[in-house]
Amino acid sequence: MFLGLDFGTSGARAMVIGADATPLFSHEVSFRSPVGSPVGSPDLTQVGWAQQWRSALHTLLEGLPVAVAQGLAAIAINGTSATVLLCNDQGQPVTEPLLYSDDRGQTMAATLAAIAPPGHRVHSSTSSLAKLLWWQAQPQWQDWRQRGSLHLLHQADWLGFLLHGQLGFTDYHNALKLGYDVETLAYPPWLLAQAALAPCLPQVVTPGQTLGVIQASVADRYHINPQTRICAGTTDSIAAFLASGARKPGQGVTSLGSTLVIKLLSRVPLEDNHWGIYSHRLGDRWLVGGASNTGGAVLQQFFGREDLTRLSAAIDPRQPSPLDYYPLLRSGERFPINDPHLPPRLSPRPGDPVAFLHGLLESMARIESQGYALLGERGADPLTQVYTAGGGAQNSTWTAIRQRLLGVPVARSPHTDAAYGTACLARSGLGSYMSSCE
Ligand code: ADP
Known part of the structure; x- marks a missing residue:
C-alpha cells in the first residue's frame, strides 16, 4: 500500500491506495484557525504553523488502521507551493514559516533585480527566493x-524530513519558485554566486525519488x-494534476474553482512571464499552465448553488449564446x-436568468x-482532450458547452x-507514472 499526504491551506489529508491504485482508506484533519486571523494568514507572531503541520502529520499517521500501517511500502507528501521554512542543522525551524501567499518579499524587488535575469519567475513577490x-x-x-548552518526547506520537504531524517533535500516541483532551472536540472550560476544564500539551498531530486x-x-x-x-514530494497543484488521469501530451486539465486554471501536458516547455505562463517538469514532459481571473467566483456573485444547478438544466448547450461577456x-x-x-x-444583462447564465x-x-x-500557438502540444x-466540473451543461467550443472530448477527472x-x-515515481498509460 502507498500513502499520499496532502498539506493544503486549511487542513491535511491522507489517502492510501493499493498496488493497482485503488483508493483504500482516507482521513483528514483541519488546522486550527488562529483567533482573529484567517487560516493561511501570514502573521508571523501568532501562529505556530510548523507545530500545527507536525501535529497534523502525527495525527494522520496515528489514524491509520494497523493493518494499513503495517502494509505500507512508500509515503510521499505534497505541500503548498512556495511555503518555506528556515531550519537549523537539527532541522528545527529558527523562525515561523512564510506561507505561499506571503508577499513581504516585495520589499526585495531591487535585490532580486540585481541578481536574477529580467522576467524570471523568482521576481514574483511571493516566490521562495524572495522569501x-x-x-x-x-x-x-x-x-x-x-x-550553525541554515537550511531553506519547503513545507513538503520539512515534513518529509520528519519522516526520513535526511536534512536538506527538495524536489524539482517545489524548487521551481526558488529559481532552480528544471531544464538543466541545476541551480543557475547567478544564484550559486550568492555566497550567503547558496549554502542554504536544498539539494534537488526528482519528485517521487526515494x-x-x-x-x-x-x-x-x-x-x-x-x-x-x-519519497521526495511535490506541490499541491501538481499532485491534483497527477490525480486527474491525464498522461499523454495534448491532454489538459481545467480547474473550474473560484478561478479558471488550465494545465496542458506538453513535450515542449513554455515560459512567458508576460502571461504568467510557466512549465513544471514531469519526467521527460512538461506541464504548461496559465491562470485566468474568471471562474466560479463570478457565478457565485449572481447565483446560489441550487440556482446554478436548476438554471443550467434549462440551458440548451447545443445553441451558442449571443452574449459576449468577459466575466x-x-x-x-x-x-x-x-x-x-x-x-x-x-452587459447587456437579459431579464431571463437562464439566458444570463448561458452567456456567462x-x-x-x-x-x-x-x-x-x-x-498551442506558443509551441505546446495541440489539445486533444480535457479533464x-x-x-x-459537476455542471454537465457547462461541460457540453465547453466541448462544443474546445472541439475535443471533455470529461470530469476520475480523481x-x-x-x-x-x-x-x-x-510509481514520476517517470514510470507518466508513461504508464502510453
Ligand atoms: P476553490 O477551491 O477554488 O474555492 P471549488 O473547486 O471548491 O473552488 O469550486 C467552487 C466554485 O465552483 C464556486 O465558485 C462555484 O461558483 C462553482 N460551482 C459550484 N457548483 C457549480 C455548478 N453547478 N456549476 C458551475 N459552477 C459551480
Missing part, C-alpha cells in the same frame, strides 16, 4: 547563522512497516489576455478555449484529490 532574501535582510540573520526509509522511532510509534520508503470580479486579467486594467464585461458559462468556456489556443476538476495524486507518486 529567502527577506530572511537574509532581517537583523537576526547573522545570529541564526552563527548558531530519500530513505522511515525513521525507526516514527515507525515504532505508529506501527508502520519499518521498511517503508519515504471578472474586478478589473484586471493576466491570461489569456494580459491587461491589468481589463474591465469586467457583463459560454463566455468562460471561450476564455478557456482561448487559453489552450494560446499555449475537469473543481466545483464547476481530483491531491492526496490521491501524491499516493500515485509514492507508488
Whole structure:
C-alpha cells in the first residue's frame, strides 16, 4: 500500500491506495484557525504553523488502521507551493514559516533585480527566493547563522524530513519558485554566486525519488512497516494534476474553482512571464499552465448553488449564446489576455436568468478555449482532450458547452484529490507514472 499526504491551506489529508491504485482508506484533519486571523494568514507572531503541520502529520499517521500501517511500502507528501521554512542543522525551524501567499518579499524587488535575469519567475513577490532574501535582510540573520548552518526547506520537504531524517533535500516541483532551472536540472550560476544564500539551498531530486526509509522511532510509534520508503514530494497543484488521469501530451486539465486554471501536458516547455505562463517538469514532459481571473467566483456573485444547478438544466448547450461577456470580479486579467486594467464585461444583462447564465458559462468556456489556443500557438502540444476538476466540473451543461467550443472530448477527472495524486507518486515515481498509460 502507498500513502499520499496532502498539506493544503486549511487542513491535511491522507489517502492510501493499493498496488493497482485503488483508493483504500482516507482521513483528514483541519488546522486550527488562529483567533482573529484567517487560516493561511501570514502573521508571523501568532501562529505556530510548523507545530500545527507536525501535529497534523502525527495525527494522520496515528489514524491509520494497523493493518494499513503495517502494509505500507512508500509515503510521499505534497505541500503548498512556495511555503518555506528556515531550519537549523537539527532541522528545527529558527523562525515561523512564510506561507505561499506571503508577499513581504516585495520589499526585495531591487535585490532580486540585481541578481536574477529580467522576467524570471523568482521576481514574483511571493516566490521562495524572495522569501529567502527577506530572511537574509532581517537583523537576526547573522545570529541564526552563527548558531550553525541554515537550511531553506519547503513545507513538503520539512515534513518529509520528519519522516526520513535526511536534512536538506527538495524536489524539482517545489524548487521551481526558488529559481532552480528544471531544464538543466541545476541551480543557475547567478544564484550559486550568492555566497550567503547558496549554502542554504536544498539539494534537488526528482519528485517521487526515494530519500530513505522511515525513521525507526516514527515507525515504532505508529506501527508502520519499518521498511517503508519515504519519497521526495511535490506541490499541491501538481499532485491534483497527477490525480486527474491525464498522461499523454495534448491532454489538459481545467480547474473550474473560484478561478479558471488550465494545465496542458506538453513535450515542449513554455515560459512567458508576460502571461504568467510557466512549465513544471514531469519526467521527460512538461506541464504548461496559465491562470485566468474568471471562474466560479463570478457565478457565485449572481447565483446560489441550487440556482446554478436548476438554471443550467434549462440551458440548451447545443445553441451558442449571443452574449459576449468577459466575466471578472474586478478589473484586471493576466491570461489569456494580459491587461491589468481589463474591465469586467457583463452587459447587456437579459431579464431571463437562464439566458444570463448561458452567456456567462459560454463566455468562460471561450476564455478557456482561448487559453489552450494560446499555449498551442506558443509551441505546446495541440489539445486533444480535457479533464475537469473543481466545483464547476459537476455542471454537465457547462461541460457540453465547453466541448462544443474546445472541439475535443471533455470529461470530469476520475480523481481530483491531491492526496490521491501524491499516493500515485509514492507508488510509481514520476517517470514510470507518466508513461504508464502510453
Ligand atoms: P476553490 O477551491 O477554488 O474555492 P471549488 O473547486 O471548491 O473552488 O469550486 C467552487 C466554485 O465552483 C464556486 O465558485 C462555484 O461558483 C462553482 N460551482 C459550484 N457548483 C457549480 C455548478 N453547478 N456549476 C458551475 N459552477 C459551480
